[in-house]
Amino acid sequence: MTAYERLRAAFGRIATLNEAAAVLGWDASAMMPDGGAEARGEQVAVLAGLAHELLTAPQVAEDFAAATAPAAPWEAANFALMQEAHKRATALPQDLVEAVSRANSHCETIWRTARQTSDFALVQAPLTEVVNLARESAEILGAALGVSPYDALLASFQRGVTAADVTPVFAEYAAFLQTALPAAEARQLANPAPAMPPGPYPEAMQETLCQHLSEAAGLDYTHARLDRSAHPFCGGTPTDVRITNRYDEADVCAALMGALHETGHGIYEQNLPAAYRRQPVGEAAGSAVHESQSLIIEMQAVRTDAYLSYLAPVLSRTFARDISAAALKSRLRHVERSFIRVEADEMTYPAHVLLRFRLEQALMAGDLAVADLPGAWNEGFHALLGITPPDDRRGCLQDIHWHCGLFGYFPTYTLGAMAAAQLMAAARRAIPGLDAAFGKGDLSPLRFWLNENVHHYGASLGFNELLCHATGEALNPKAFEAHLTARYLG
Numbered sequence: 295m296t297a298y299e300r301l302r303a304a305f306g307r308i309a310t311l312n313e314a315a316a317v318l319g320w321d322a323s324a325m326m327p328d329g330g331a332e333a334r335g336e337q338v339a340v341l342a343g344l345a346h347e348l349l350t351a352p353q354v355a356e357d358f359a360a361a362t363a364p365a366a367p368w369e370a371a372n373f374a375l376m377q378e379a380h381k382r383a384t385a386l387p388q389d390l391v392e393a394v395s396r397a398n399s400h401c402e403t404i405w406r407t408a409r410q411t412s413d414f415a416l417v418q419a420p421l422t423e424v425v426n427l428a429r430e431s432a433e434i435l436g437a438a439l440g441v442s443p444y445d446a447l448l449a450s451f452q453r454g455v456t457a458a459d460v461t462p463v464f465a466e467y468a469a470f471l472q473t474a475l476p477a478a479e480a481r482q483l484a485n486p487a488p489a490m491p492p493g494p495y496p497e498a499m500q501e502t503l504c505q506h507l508s509e510a511a512g513l514d515y516t517h518a519r520l521d522r523s524a525h526p527f528c529g530g531t532p533t534d535v536r537i538t539n540r541y542d543e544a545d546v547c548a549a550l551m552g553a554l555h556e557t558g559h560g561i562y563e564q565n566l567p568a569a570y571r572r573q574p575v576g577e578a579a580g581s582a583v584h585e586s587q588s589l590i591i592e593m594q595a596v597r598t599d600a601y602l603s604y605l606a607p608v609l610s611r612t613f614a615r616d617i618s619a620a621a622l623k624s625r626l627r628h629v630e631r632s633f634i635r636v637e638a639d640e641m642t643y644p645a646h647v648l649l650r651f652r653l654e655q656a657l658m659a660g661d662l663a664v665a666d667l668p669g670a671w672n673e674g675f676h677a678l679l680g681i682t683p684p685d686d687r688r689g690c691l692q693d694i695h696w697h698c699g700l701f702g703y704f705p706t707y708t709l710g711a712m713a714a715a716q717l718m719a720a721a722r723r724a725i726p727g728l729d730a731a732f733g734k735g736d737l738s739p740l741r742f743w744l745n746e747n748v749h750h751y752g753a754s755l756g757f758n759e760l761l762c763h764a765t766g767e768a769l770n771p772k773a774f775e776a777h778l779t780a781r782y783l784g
Contacts, residue, residue: 297361298369301376302573304354309572311345313531320529320536324521349383368575371754375574378439382450385438386431394431397423398699405697412687414668421697422664425657428701432658444658447702452580452709454756457655460705463712463771464648468678470775471645475679478629478641478782487624491615495546503612504539504553507605511591512741513537513560526552528559528588532571535560546609547625551592558591559584561741565749576752579760581703585710586717587748593640593711594718594777595740597626600732608735629782631679633688640711641778645678650693650704658701709769713761716773717748720765 295303315338322334348354358380363370401420408417432443439446445456505520513535523538530536537556541549562584570576578584595601599619606619629639635646653670656662662670671690676682683689695703721743722728731739747764758768765773 297357298364298373300357301354301361301373304348304351304357305376305379305574306572308345308348311341311348313572315341315345316529316531317534317536320521320538323523323525323527323529324536324538346383349380354380355384368570368754372570372573372575375753378453379574381438382435385434390427390431390434394424394427394699397427398697402694402698405691405694409687409691412685412691414686414691417691417697418664421667424697424699425664428699429658429660432701444655444702447658448705449702451703452582452706452757453753454580454758455582455705455709459758459769460651460709463769464644464651464705464708466771467644467708467712467775468648470771471641471678474775474778474783475629475631475641478778481783482629488618488621490545490547490621490625491617493545494543495613497541497543499612500541500543500546500549501539503608504549507550507735508537508553508557508560510735511554511557511561511737513557514564517564518560520553526556528556528563530563532563532566532568535563546613547622550605551596551626554596555588555592558588561591561744562587562749565745567750567752570752575754579748579751579753579755580757581706582709582713582757583748583760585707586713587744589711589714590717590740590744591737594714595732595737597781598729598732599623600729601735602626604733604735627781631681633675633681633683634692641782642679644708644711647704647708649674649678650695654696654701654704657696709757712769712771712774713757715777716761716765716767716770717744718777719773720747 318334318338318341322331322338326334358377361373363373397420401417401424404417404420408414428447429443432447435446435450436443439449441449442457448455448457448460501520501522505515508520509515517533518535518537519530521536521538522540524540526537526539528535528537537553537560539549539553539556562578566578567576596605602622603619606617606622609617609622627639629641631642632638635643638646649671652674653662653667656670657664657667667690668686672682675689695701718740721740725739725743728739731737748760751760751763755763762768
């Protein structure tokens with residue numbers, strides 16, 4: 295075996311360990327009894343430790359020193375991704391890695407109580423330690439990778455995107471929102487729509503319908519499962535996709551959108567390049583790309599007039615009540631200024647992300663002290679949406695991300711939403727009669743286009759490279775703005 299072939303074998307073993315951890319993670323959320331948590335934590339920690347040992351083993355370093363970049367483009371891209379993963383793994387000293395893990399775990403535990411009681415003072419000291427350790431790690435990683443500390447964090451979630459790329463895109467959207475949001479609110483007020491019929495919508499019937507629509511959208515259930523968890527997610531592996539959902543008998547729409555959102559993630563995983571499975575280049579292209587694939591299904595396709603006109607009679611037959619397309623539109627396309635990110639509509643959601651993007655940059659730069667976070671949060675939120683959170687539970691304590699050390703993740707949500715709009719615009723140009731297919735509940739023309747232009751490239755292309763290939767240009771917020779304008783102001 296050549297040095298590169300040995301590296302491929304090592305990374306294949308690492309990926310297999312990570313696959314096992316992923317299935318255990320799904321089980322912990324969907325199936326595991328409460329009493330199994332302690333043992334499960336140890337199991338996952340051991341797998342993570344084994345994967346890290348393999349990646350940082352002396353033989354791997356020797357193979358990198360001996361290997362040369364392969365000539366074949368896919369193998370060359372794979373080798374480059376291997377090198378970056380190795381640099382990240384070996385840059386941080388073990389004592390810092392362990393300190394970060396302990397601090398994140400401790401802070402997350404405290405945060406759960408702090409959020410419930412809306413008591414920021416309770417979590418201030420643990421969060422300060424998390425921020426300080428994250429900043430130290432970011433500085434080390436940035437130096438190793440030749441980028442800024444914050445960009446090193448951002449790259450761990452979405453390769454090929456920097457803060458300098460994101461800042462003007464988000465600033466342009468903030469300016470758009472200042473005029474678009476009041477106009478959308480006024481239009482909504484002037485055109486009241488019928489409400490959904492009240493529940494109950496039986497959970498078992500919802501679950502059956504969710505799986506039917508998920509399968510119809512293109513998720514292959516010979517390699518997938520739909521189960522229940524407290525929060526919907528997509529996990530597992532490309533050949534063993536595990537999506538979860540939750541159900542509220544008073545609101546069938548939440549479950550439908552949750553299932554179809556996770557279906558988008560699952561379809562992406564199932565259509566990654568099989569020839570490079572368990573290699574870095576065969577993985578998803580990043581968090582923002584992954585989010586674009588869930589949102590192009592849930593937001594861009596399923597919430598169209600055409601698809602909702604198909605869905606309304608399906609719901610009416612399933613639940614034996616009169617559910618109109620107009621009522622579905624009112625429920626699923628309602629704009630409202632609100633405090634909680636995960637409950638926000640697609641027009642105001644980016645404002646929630648923009649606030650977090652600004653604040654976490656300030657935290658990482660040392661320009662914002664953790665003690666001043668609640669005030670900065672409320673001030674920034676009011677500037678963007680004109681309302682002020684009444685308490686920290688609905689303000690800076692609402693998300694888990696920072697309290698478990700995830701800095702640089704938030705921007706990928708809105709980058710994904712913008713990319714989804716840009717991809718859909720390109721798909722519409724390429725596929726005549728796309729809405730006619732949606733009107734029959736048929737997402738296959740869109741799915742085939744995504745297979746060809748996004749999915750099968752894996753991680754061989756970066757975020758903007760992938761968009762350039764599929765749409766002809768790098769990320770452009772105008773596509774997202776045009777989508778919102780047509781949907782909410784047209």
